[in-house]
Amino acid sequence: MEIGDIDCGIRMIHEDTVDSVKRQMPKKEISGWLADFFKLFGDPSRISILWALSKAEMCVCDLCALLGMKQSAVSHQLKILKHSRIVKNRRDGKVIYYTLDDDHIEGVLKLGMRHILEEKP
């Protein structure tokens, strides 16, 4: 129990613990990327879109019908997901089909789902 230096306006009580953990922390840039990644899953609309795309390739208007969302709203979310390279699309005439573009996405969804189902009985 040593009293360490001040960095953020308050005392540090366990300097050894802080030092040890500090060595195991990711760089700030990485934490930011991680948070940005999880933020993609932090909205019910995007969760539904991703879940749906994990089941089938779908076009925008099918997603609208499936989820009861405005076309514009779906398009905006798809743009975010595409920009994060979590989703990709292909054009066939006027129709644009979306699919998941990353092997990890379904795993993340399922891991989260497992947690939810255990937490809320």
Next chain:
Amino acid sequence: MEIGDIDCGIRMIHEDTVDSVKRQMPKKEISGWLADFFKLFGDPSRISILWALSKAEMCVCDLCALLGMKQSAVSHQLKILKHSRIVKNRRDGKVIYYTLDDDHIEGVLKLGMRHILEEKP
């Protein structure tokens, strides 16, 4: 390629796909819980706090020192995490120690990290 009913103001092109996926969709309530769960990981401060706690039990002021955050900010985030039963605490005199309160959390962090490290070379 059938043209289906209208629900959200636009046409549904692939009715069979939509029907099939609809049967595999989680209920809205569940999508909401999922999003709320991932939202916890969608902020750099919380990511750092959770990562730190996955390495050691820590008190509030140690977290402040480690992360360079104001005590108030740390406390706010810990409150959110505790309320979501992702983190728990114990009191020892004036000091309150926090730990992860869920086996899944570290797994989620690591899965996300794996994704990040593959994406950003």
Next chain:
DNA sequence: TTATCATATGATCATTTATTAATATGAAAA
């Protein structure tokens, strides 16, 4: 070409959220 359809984009608005400063609580030390 013009009209139509599927999708994308831009601007705006309302809501949520993270941080801060100030203050309160609650336990130990003096």
Next chain:
DNA sequence: TTTTCATATTAATAAATGATCATATGATAA
């Protein structure tokens, strides 16, 4: 009891975000 220290809480503010409306793009069909 009074003071000090660790943490929590409240209120205010600024920034981020998701939905919507209106409009634009881009491809096919007439």
